Amino acid sequence: MITVRAPATSANLGSGFDTFGAALARPADVVAVSKAETTSIEVTGVGAQYIPEDPEKNTVGAVVEALDAPAHIHIDKGVRPASGLGSSAASAAAAAVGLNELYDRGYTREELVPIAAEGEAVVSGVAHADNVAPAIVGGFTVTTPTATHGVETDIPVVACLPDVAVSTRDARRVVPETASMDQVVETVGNAATLTIGMCRSDPDLVGSGMCDSVVTPERARLITGYEDVREAAFAAGATGVTVSGAGPAILAACEMDDRRHVAAAMVDAFAGAGVESRAYQTRIGPGATIV
Numbered sequence: 604m605i606t607v608r609a610p611a612t613s614a615n616l617g618s619g620f621d622t623f624g625a626a627l628a629r630p631a632d633v634v635a636v637s638k639a640e641t642t643s644i645e646v647t648g649v650g651a652q653y654i655p656e657d658p659e660k661n662t663v664g665a666v667v668e669a670l671d672a673p674a675h676i677h678i679d680k681g682v683r684p685a686s687g688l689g690s691s692a693a694s695a696a697a698a699a700v701g702l703n704e705l706y707d708r709g710y711t712r713e714e715l716v717p718i719a720a721e722g723e724a725v726v727s728g729v730a731h732a733d734n735v736a737p738a739i740v741g742g743f744t745v746t747t748p749t750a751t752h753g754v755e756t757d758i759p760v761v762a763c764l765p766d767v768a769v770s771t772r773d774a775r776r777v778v779p780e781t782a783s784m785d786q787v788v789e790t791v792g793n794a795a796t797l798t799i800g801m802c803r804s805d806p807d808l809v810g811s812g813m814c815d816s817v818v819t820p821e822r823a824r825l826i827t828g829y830e831d832v833r834e835a836a837f838a839a840g841a842t843g844v845t846v847s848g849a850g851p852a853i854l855a856a857c858e859m860d861d862r863r864h865v866a867a868a869m870v871d872a873f874a875g876a877g878v879e880s881r882a883y884q885t886r887i888g889p890g891a892t893i894v
């Protein structure tokens with residue numbers, strides 16, 4: 604049996620829609636795989652009741668198919684589904700790393716990214732790899748249709764998760780089909796600023812590059828209290844705030860000394876909007892690890 608811990612992730616980071624991703628030090632899924640004649644899946648943990656155990660419908664089933672690696676798979680969920688924290692990707696990433704090891708398939712971490720992304724197609728209709736990439740490789744990642752590049756970085760973040768669900772499939776329906784040239788220029792500038800910030804482990808630069816005027820405003824409308832939470836996080840010292848993945852989680856970057864205040868401010872602001880939430884005080888961390 605092989606057991607793998609794969610982290611929650613935050614995709615987009617504002618200016619990097621379907622491209623940027625970051626691994627969060629916590630929460631995480633823990634997935635155990637053992638060889639079997641036919642594949643079976645058992646799910647326990649946070650939100651397990653909402654996750655199908657049918658291999659055709661669970662993200663890990665697509666990974667089993669892609670690796671031709673039938674197994675009994677136990678998924679212990681630490682990342683709540685429909686969170687914007689890469690819940691479906693965490694399981695797929697852990698399964699890809701575990702089954703690659705179990706069956707000695709010999710793929711590199713980068714080669715496992717498109718394999719794990721097949722699982723995302725099962726739940727959202729698109730094999731977007733911006734969550735599975737950091738969940739497998741760790742740190743900050745840039746994923747294009749042909750490659751994944753990652754860097755280690757040290758950025759404190761708060762991921763505040765309201766007690767409501769937003770499915771990625773639904774949140775992709777509000778993504779605009781076009782952007783103006785002004786928006787393209789602005790986005791390139793912000794994405795480049797964020798990337799330099801990640802390379803320098805500089806929360807100010809990362810935060811200022813987290814802005815996006817194309818996708819984020821549309822997604823923000825799906826999250827009750829978004830503007831209040833954003834303002835409260837900035838007032839408490841956040842350097843940047845945006846929708847995490849497809850939402851409803853909201854991600855804030857900050858200096859380590861401000862992390863606690865930012866977390867409290869975000870939870871209080873959600874409460875003011877009538878929404879319960881929990882804040883993960885975390886940081887950008889490593890990818891999947893065999894435990």
Ligand SMILES: Nc1ncnc2c1ncn2[C@@H]1O[C@H](COP(=O)(O)OP(=O)(O)OP(=O)(O)O)[C@@H](O)[C@H]1O
Pocket residue numbers: 612614653654655660661662663678683684685686687688689690691692694695726727734769770771772847848849850
């Ligand atoms: N192993 C799995 N873990 C979590 N969700 C799964 C899994 N397999 C299938 N699902 C389904 O995927 C959906 C959740 O995925 P979705 O992409 O909407 O959320 P997320 O992964 O938390 O968000 P995001 O991709 O925005 O970070 C739920 O409908 C859930 O039942």
Ligand SMILES: N[C@@H](CCO)C(=O)O
Pocket residue numbers: 614615620621622687689731733734771774775847848849
């Ligand atoms: N890039 C994807 C990530 C989902 O977590 C989206 O925003 O739809």
